[in-house]
Amino acid sequence: MKQNDVIVIGSGISGLLSALALTREGKKVVILEKDSHIGGVCRSYDVNGYRVDTGPHAITRLENGPLKELMDKYFKITPQFIPFGKYHVRIGGEVKPFPWSINAWLTFGLIPMTDRLLLMRALFNALYLANAGKDYSNITLSEVLPDKISMTTRRFLDWLCYFMVGTSIEQAPISRFVDNKTHHSRSIPYVGKIYDLFMKEGATDQGYPKGGLQSIVNSILASFPKDHVEIKTNERVLKMDCSERVEGVITSEDSYDCDAVVYSGFSSNLPDLIEGLPAAYTQNLATIRRVRSLTIWLGLTKKIFTNYGSEMWVDADPYAWIVPTTNYDPTLAPRGNQLVGFGFTLPGEYDSSTIKKKAFQTIVDNIPDIEKHIDMIHYQELIPEKASWGINCGFGDVRTPIKNLYCVGTDTTKRSAGVNRAAYSVLNLLDVIRSDGNL
Numbered sequence: 001m002k003q004n005d006v007i008v009i010g011s012g013i014s015g016l017l018s019a020l021a022l023t024r025e026g027k028k029v030v031i032l033e034k035d036s037h038i039g040g041v042c043r044s045y046d047v048n049g050y051r052v053d054t055g056p057h058a059i060t061r062l063e064n065g066p067l068k069e070l071m072d073k074y075f076k077i078t079p080q081f082i083p084f085g086k087y088h089v090r091i092g093g094e095v096k097p098f099p100w101s102i103n104a105w106l107t108f109g110l111i112p113m114t115d116r117l118l119l120m121r122a123l124f125n126a127l128y129l130a131n132a133g134k135d136y137s138n139i140t141l142s143e144v145l146p147d148k149i150s151m152t153t154r155r156f157l158d159w160l161c162y163f164m165v166g167t168s169i170e171q172a173p174i175s176r177f178v179d180n181k182t183h184h185s186r187s188i189p190y191v192g193k194i195y196d197l198f199m200k201e202g203a204t205d206q207g208y209p210k211g212g213l214q215s216i217v218n219s220i221l222a223s224f225p226k227d228h229v230e231i232k233t234n235e236r237v238l239k240m241d242c243s244e245r246v247e248g249v250i251t252s253e254d255s256y257d258c259d260a261v262v263y264s265g266f267s268s269n270l271p272d273l274i275e276g277l278p279a280a281y282t283q284n285l286a287t288i289r290r291v292r293s294l295t296i297w298l299g300l301t302k303k304i305f306t307n308y309g310s311e312m313w314v315d316a317d318p319y320a321w322i323v324p325t326t327n328y329d330p331t332l333a334p335r336g337n338q339l340v341g342f343g344f345t346l347p348g349e350y351d352s353s354t355i356k357k358k359a360f361q362t363i364v365d366n367i368p369d370i371e372k373h374i375d376m377i378h379y380q381e382l383i384p385e386k387a388s389w390g391i392n393c394g395f396g397d398v399r400t401p402i403k404n405l406y407c408v409g410t411d412t413t414k415r416s417a418g419v420n421r422a423a424y425s426v427l428n429l430l431d432v433i434r435s436d437g438n439l
């Protein structure tokens with residue numbers, strides 16, 4: 001038994017950011033990780049001379065988002081980010097930049113003109129009603145779509161829902177798209193959104209971390225104050241010792257006393273770790289729906305993707321997002337070769353080998369020449385978000401019914417997505433711990 005200030009369960013980005021913030025605020029922290037590696041689904045590793053990430057990644061909101069806030073405050077070494085470039089849309093073999101502004105939308109030839117006009121009308125109507133206070137949290141995008149839009153347009157919107165919200169157009173609430181509270185002119189949200197629609201050319205504060213995702217993890221590890229953190233891998237937490245408050249944790253290897261626990265695994269797994277949680281709490285956790293993805297990494301003997309930026313494949317089945325990471329950092333592949341991540345969304349139920357074959361086939365169908373240039377192929381089945389934003393789907397919370405037990409991760413806050421959602425959860429954690437008088 002050892003007395004520690006805080007035990008952090010899990011060494012993904014949310015666990016690591018929590019541990020960094022807490023140690024830099026003077027706490028002694030032990031991180032317990034069940035796997036043999038650190039970083040969860042935010043790391044890189046080597047496959048036959050290529051450095052692959054855990055899925056294709058764009059790190060967003062680098063100018064004023066929550067990750068930036070944590071980096072400014074707690075990182076001693078910050079990763080270098082390379083501008084992410086444009087998002088391109090591929091439909092019917094044609095590739096065009098994503099239409100961020102109204103001007104670009106009006107000339108975006110991959111979608112029929114009548115659909116573009118009908119959608120603009122629906123969008124302005126939704127923005128106007130949202131500004132007037134209409135609650136869009138239980139209305140799906142498909143419910144407000146004009147009846148007559150083409151299948152191509154519907155698939156385009158469905159693609160956006162899967163990659164932004166983690167679920168289909170039939171499940172995605174409109175509030176996710178019209179109610180984001182991130183614009184700088186918060187006092188005039190409607191005018192701010194209209195300004196964005198007419199004037200902006202897309203987000204410019206997105207980047208790819210030089211050296212791969214691992215460089216974010218490495219920066220965190222290098223920023224820990226000496227002697228304040230201990231990281232133990234291959235140590236799964238099996239039970240938490242709780243009465244009204246958390247007293248410690250029991251792992252596959254040992255047991256630990258502590259003043260507080262920060263848990264960054266799946267919130268929906270908490271009932272397996274703690275006995276006697278309130279029924280209403282566990283019932284909500286049971287409604288959380290995880291997002292699932294497949295990534296196919298291809299090492300290519302030739303540079304096939306020459307556009308600077310990524311591609312959204314709307315015709316692909318399953319839907320795909322393509323990021324040629326060596327266009328940002330050529331050192332990720334053997335000299336002269338290209339490394340490309342093809343991220344696919346996955347339905348709830350699927351057979352792994354069938355979906356892999358189908359996904360690979362959609363790559364070949366879109367780029368017939370590609371097969372003869374493949375030097376390396378690597379598959380990953382991962383969970384990008386621990387909670388999707390679908391109607392009737394639950395979310396966890398940083399606070400729990402147990403005193404001094406807190407949760408972080410992408411199923412504990414609804415704001416933003418991916419790494420920035422994880423970072424928001426850590427900012428929430430710090431607020432909550434502070435308000436409990438524990439910091």
Ligand SMILES: Cc1cc2nc3c(=O)[nH]c(=O)nc-3n(C[C@H](O)[C@H](O)[C@H](O)COP(=O)(O)OP(=O)(O)OC[C@H]3O[C@@H](n4cnc5c(N)ncnc54)[C@H](O)[C@@H]3O)c2cc1C
Pocket residue numbers: 009010011012013014015032033034035039040041042054055056057058059060235236237238264265266293294295343382383384385386408409410417418419420422
């Ligand atoms: C294919 C893919 C593409 C993505 N694209 C983007 C993108 O473009 N932009 C973006 O911002 N984000 C993206 N993401 C999302 C982002 O990577 C994740 O949301 C984020 O890394 C999740 O971090 P986390 O710490 O919350 O969870 P995780 O990384 O899942 O970490 C949880 C950790 O807890 C450990 N753990 C769980 N239970 C226990 C236990 N009982 N005992 C000990 N350890 C335990 C796990 O082993 C794991 O290491 C993507 C993710 C994927 C997979």
